[in-house]
Amino acid sequence: MLILDSVHTYYGHIHALKGISLTVNQGEIVTLIGSNGAGKTTTLNTISGVLPARAGAIYLQENARSGGPPAHPGRANDSDIRLDQLPAHQVARLGVSQSPEGRKIFARLSVQENLAMGAFARADADGISQDLERVFQLFPRLQERLSQPGGTLSGGEQQMLAIGRALMSRPRILLLDEPSMGLAPILVQQIFQIIREINAQGMTILLVEQNAQAALHIANRGYVLETGNIVLSGDAQDLLADPQVAEAYLGI
Numbered sequence: 001m002l003i004l005d006s007v008h009t010y011y012g013h014i015h016a017l018k019g020i021s022l023t024v025n026q027g028e029i030v031t032l033i034g035s036n037g038a039g040k041t042t043t044l045n046t047i048s049g050v051l052p053a054r055a056g057a058i059y060l061q062e063n064a065r066s067g068g069p070p071a072h073p074g075r076a077n078d079s080d081i082r083l084d085q086l087p088a089h090q091v092a093r094l095g096v097s098q099s100p101e102g103r104k105i106f107a108r109l110s111v112q113e114n115l116a117m118g119a120f121a122r123a124d125a126d127g128i129s130q131d132l133e134r135v136f137q138l139f140p141r142l143q144e145r146l147s148q149p150g151g152t153l154s155g156g157e158q159q160m161l162a163i164g165r166a167l168m169s170r171p172r173i174l175l176l177d178e179p180s181m182g183l184a185p186i187l188v189q190q191i192f193q194i195i196r197e198i199n200a201q202g203m204t205i206l207l208v209e210q211n212a213q214a215a216l217h218i219a220n221r222g223y224v225l226e227t228g229n230i231v232l233s234g235d236a237q238d239l240l241a242d243p244q245v246a247e248a249y250l251g252i
């Protein structure tokens with residue numbers, strides 16, 4: 001569904017992504033793990049069009065968009081859409097939705113208004129209320145706090161709101177940046193359980209995490225990022241068993 005082909009991203013002269021290639025297939029949870037400063041957020045921001053790719057290409061597969069199997073899974077076809085040429089608002093309209101690092105919810109808007117912002121590009125009132133119901137099923141806490149300003153929510157509730165807001169665009173692919181960051185262990189478990197549930201309902205997910213252990217437990221596949229390069233990739237189970245991963249990222 002999503003293909004990154006040798007993507008390079010810079011901050012001025014700083015070469016942050018040095019030729020990243022990865023794929024996310026329809027229905028998968030793919031995780032991108034790596035330490036501080038590895039380039040995880042930069043990767044998601046480049047996909048979503050917040051940052052420009054200076055070289056390489058990012059494709060959204062056309063066939064995946066219409067629900068059929070792609071003619072050539074895992075590599076670009078003529079009909080695929082080049083995302084790296086597009087501004088962020090167009091990438092969002094094509095169905096790529098990001099829950100950003102640090103949540104970035106609108107502190108003075110209510111929970112309800114924050115969720116409405118996620119649906120700003122939609123005009124299908126029926127679909128929007130269906131999706132709102134779905135978000136409330138996933139996160140009953142949000143329904144209890146509908147009129148409360150986002151800034152007064154707890155860290156865990158703000159994370160739920162950020163994910164809920166991202167879901168309100170009815171995306172084809174969800175980009176999650178460190179959903180477990182700063183949460184108490186019990187909430188971390190709950191958030192990962194909910195991510196699994198969202199995926200079970202059919203959502204394709206690219207999950208960025210420093211909590212490699214938890215991320216690899218719910219993911220199908222993973223990529224390990226080090227200083228702007230992918231150094232390892234494979235089935236999540238294989239990565240969990242990999243001594244290099246265990247030592248560097250699982251604290252074993």
Ligand SMILES: Nc1ncnc2c1ncn2[C@@H]1O[C@H](COP(=O)(O)OP(=O)(O)OP(=O)(O)O)[C@@H](O)[C@H]1O
Pocket residue numbers: 011014016034035036037038039040041042043101210
């Ligand atoms: N706005 C910026 N200006 C200059 N350099 C930046 C900027 N944002 C990030 N960088 C640099 O790009 C590299 C990748 O940063 P990025 O935020 O993508 O890492 P990350 O893997 O998300 O780390 P973390 O786990 O801490 O969130 C780092 O070396 C960082 O210092």
Ligand SMILES: [Mg+2]
Pocket residue numbers: 040041042101
């Ligand atoms: Mg980051």
